[in-house]
Amino acid sequence: MNKIVIHGRLVRDPEMKTGASGVEFCKFTVAVDRKVSKDKMKDRNADFFDCTAFGNTGAAINAWVKKGREILVEGRMESSVSEKDGQKRTFWGVTVETFDFCGGKSDAPAPAPEQAPAEAAANFTPVETEELPF
DSSP states (O other): OOOEEEEEEESSOOEEEEOTTSOEEEEEEEEEEOOOOGGGTTSOOEEEEEEEEEHHHHHHHHHHOOTTOEEEEEEEEEEEEEEETTEEEEEEEEEEEEEEEOSOGGGSOOOOTTSOHHHHHHTOOOOOGGGSOO
16 A cells, blocks of 8 residues: 655645646645754654646645645655766655645635626625525
């Protein structure tokens, strides 16, 4: 079984790309804090995961998640081999299957400027409680 779940913060804004076959995907990096003892504070205290999300998942991440925002990512680890100067190197990344927004309300994206709160209230239609299915 190949399954990974990570919870961390984006280190930069996500980036949409298009592959050679025309498939769109979103690339981003998530930093996950690592608990360290006080005597090891000089050690690196985060792990960084390069992530790739395809299709609608990638488009949603690109639209709604920005640098510093918390995210929970579930997917699978995949490796790729690259050769540079005659030496082969293996790179590991996460292929995102699902994700979830995390963090507090202050982390939420700002409302779209095209619809001010007064306009949103004007579009509000009250619903009678008898109409609710529950």
